[in-house]
């Protein structure tokens with residue numbers, strides 16, 4: 154149930170706020186928030202500007218939670234929490250966006266200054282305008298629309314504006330979940346508008362496990378004309394690589410929620426070996442990128458891989474070691490019928506006229522931290538997927554209409 158009249162009023166208000174949203178995007182783009190790892194000083198200046206803006210639009214319940222980081226300006230990585238009371242306060246509809254952005258990359262590929270917004274053909278160009286300033290702006294203006302119309306959301310509306318999403322979330326969401334575990338409740342409705350499709354119909358609820366492995370195969374170097382004097386590590390590793398392809402048959406479960414609906418095991422990086430053609434390499438190093446469906450455990454996979462390595466060792470007389478360079482167990486998926494999913498589906502139907510479906514992706518979003526903490530979360534937004542690209546842009550219509558979806562979610566009654 155939703156008050157049609159209340160939603161219409163908020164919807165109209167958001168249309169009126171369109172130009173102001175663009176100006177807000179312009180203002181924050183000019184205050185880059187780059188992580189120290191990326192040569193920046195963190196989110197401090199941008200967070201202060203946003204905090205001030207939240208006060209100006211009339212939010213009174215604003216909390217700043219700083220994660221200490223001596224590399225950053227003021228030695229702190231700021232996170233902002235703002236709440237707008239609803240008619241009922243036993244639940245909160247949270248929208249989480251991140252304040253940090255990635256560097257511009259190769260400046261030569263940009264047609265305009267990445268830190269000076271250019272508005273053209275209904276798009277806002279600039280670094281960060283889509284990732285994640287679009288979601289951030291939609292979230293803040295959802296609150297503003299409620300405040301200006303005097304309409305209260307059904308549940309409390311909460312904004313979580315975090316630091317450090319682009320470089321691991323240690324000073325952002327992970328810090329909040331660790332040091333303020335009472336901030337979020339299991340009954341809360343949590344939306345992360347940081348991935349999506351231009352068609353608005355993808356609600357991300359699950360991720361595969363990510364396992365990146367480095368394989369080192371050791372044989373014995375010798376002259377290529379006398380292969381019997383050594384053991385060709387490259388040749389053995391090539392057989393290993395082919396044998397690893399059988400993982401596709403061993404771990405062949407299908408889960409249609411995911412795109413692709415299977416686990417994947419792909420050899421990727423290859424380190425150089427010898428510098429000349431007539432030497433048999435004594436060592437070989439290559440990497441495998443595995444994305445494992447939640448149907449399997451990472452341990453099962455590692456055991457199967459060890460068995461394959463043992464077989465190659467026996468056959469060629471090499472020794473093979475492998476180690477993870479990244480290992481992220483899949484977080485338990487958000488149930489496809491979770492309240493956050495159902496509310497989003499209703500809101501997306503109303504605003505965009507499309508039926509959105511819960512889906513899984515290859516892994517690696519910040520939502521996994523919520524899921525590991527037992528909090529059901531949905532990742533959704535309307536995007537052309539320009540994140541981290543040169544000439545990044547946000548589509549103004551998406552930004553305004555996504556805010557209407559958030560407003561609808563917050564207005565839906567229990």
Ligand SMILES: [Zn+2]
Pocket residue numbers: 251284285318347540
């Ligand atoms: Zn992002």
